[in-house]
Amino acid sequence: MDWVPAIARWLHFMAGVMWIGLLYYFNFVQVAALKAATADGTAAGITKHVAPRALLFFRWSAVVTWLAGAALLGNQFVNAFTLSKGMAGIGVGAWLGTIMLINVWALIWPNQQKILGLKPATDEEKVKARRVAFLTSRVNTMLSIPMLFFMAGGWSHRAIFGL
Amino acid sequence: MKNPLDSLWGTVICGVLLTAILYFIVKSILT
Numbered sequence: 319m320d321w322v323p324a325i326a327r328w329l330h331f332m333a334g335v336m337w338i339g340l341l342y343y344f345n346f347v348q349v350a351a352l353k354a355a356t357a358d359g360t361a362a363g364i365t366k367h368v369a370p371r372a373l374l375f376f377r378w379s380a381v382v383t384w385l386a387g388a389a390l391l392g393n394q395f396v397n398a399f400t401l402s403k404g405m406a407g408i409g410v411g412a413w414l415g416t417i418m419l420i421n422v423w424a425l426i427w428p429n430q431q432k433i434l435g436l437k438p439a440t441d442e443e444k445v446k447a448r449r450v451a452f453l454t455s456r457v458n459t460m461l462s463i464p465m466l467f468f469m470a471g472g473w474s475h476r477a478i479f480g481l
Numbered sequence: 482m483k484n485p486l487d488s489l490w491g492t493v494i495c496g497v498l499l500t501a502i503l504y505f506i507v508k509s510i511l512t
Contacts, residue, residue, distance in 0.1 A: 456486035463496025
């Protein structure tokens with residue numbers, strides 16, 4: 319059954335690139351672009367045509383990344399999440415990734431639905447939703463930095479870092 | 482005090498600091 323971890327690793331990387339790539343797009347590009355577009359009255363181009371598509375791939379690639387990661391851990395899944403038996407490094411990465419996935423589905427997506435008008439919300443609720451979605455997205459950007467360190471270094475290079 | 486996450490580079494710096502903190506915590510757990 320060697321093909322299971324091989325396919326899982328491939329899927330984990332592809333979906334992970336899409337998830338974190340879109341997270342960085344939102345934070346490094348779209349936030350500033352939306353501010354400029356709002357100022358010149360062209361924000362609808364982003365909020366109507368770009369953001370919903372980006373969010374679709376963002377939230378589902380997060381799910382695929384997590385599931386493929388869980389499959390990749392295989393029988394080491396519990397050891398990773400309990401940070402035991404030499405799995406502490408990758409385990410921290412797995413915990414950070416899990417927190418990020420929960421943030422996507424529990425905070426970012428429900429609030430983005432209000433912001434984009436996919437779910438009814440008052441103006442006051444939209445203002446609050448904008449702040450919550452923004453800060454959660456920033457938290458995920460912050461968490462992605464140690465997550466990638468522990469994911470990348472916590473397994474293949476754990477001897478170098480002593481993890 | 483301003484929230485560092487309001488700034489993009491504040492977010493990146495927080496992420497790097499968090500990496501160092503978690504690294505030393507994990508190292509101390511293991512040794």
